[in-house]
Amino acid sequence: MSRIAFRAATPADVAALHPLIERAYRGETAKAGWTHEADLLFDERTSAEELAGLIADPERVILLAPDADDLVGCVQVARAGEGLAYLGMLTVEPTLQASGLGRRLLAAAEAEAVARFGARRMEMTVIHRRAELIAWYARRGYAPTGETRPFPVDPPRPELAFVVLEKAL
Structure with a gap:
């Protein structure tokens, strides 16, 4: 992987961004990495329309990790309140997971939260059954707040609650 310069997504990036996220989170391709949800969820992770809406929202930014002609990662940062930002959709191409790109995306997201939104804290949600992923974030300074949130599906699936x-x- 060459040196990657992160940049904010634009509407023109949706066509490459959407399949990257689906490959990393769902289906058989996701199982090439270790951070997938493919054994828990079988629907689409997001839609092109939802991504376009996120990109258009001035209270959010999706940082992209382009490598040559390929998009290999992304992360979303959103204003979540006074001094608070939300981190979501941290995505790394499944075959590149464990390459250090996730740590670099996380650091870029934290810096962006401070610079763009004046954040002093960052929060995120992780499915409570994802112990390895929670441990990965803990090694990077994230701690459980004690709060849980329901997973946004209908009908509700309590076994997929977020921490x-x-x-x-």
């Missing part, structure tokens, strides 16, 4: 993690920036 809230937070880090001071």
Whole structure:
């Protein structure tokens, strides 16, 4: 992987961004990595329309990790309140997971939260059954707040509740 310069997504990036996220989170391709949800969820992770809406929202930014002609990662940062930002959709191409790109995306997201939104804290949600992923974030300074949130599906699936993690920036 060459040196990657992160940049904010634009509407023109949706066509490459959407399949990257689906490959990393769902289906057989996701199983090439270790951070997938493919054994828990079988629907689409997001839609092109939803991504276009996120990109258009001035209270959010999706940072992209382009490598040559390929998009290999992304992360979303959103204003979540006074001094608080939300981190979501941290995505790394499954075959590149464990390459250090996730750590670099996380650091870029934290810096962006401070610079763009004046954040002093970052929060995120992780499915409570994802112990390895929660441990990965804990090694990077994120701690459980004790709060849980329901997983946004209808009908509700309590076995997929989110835990809230937070880090001071």
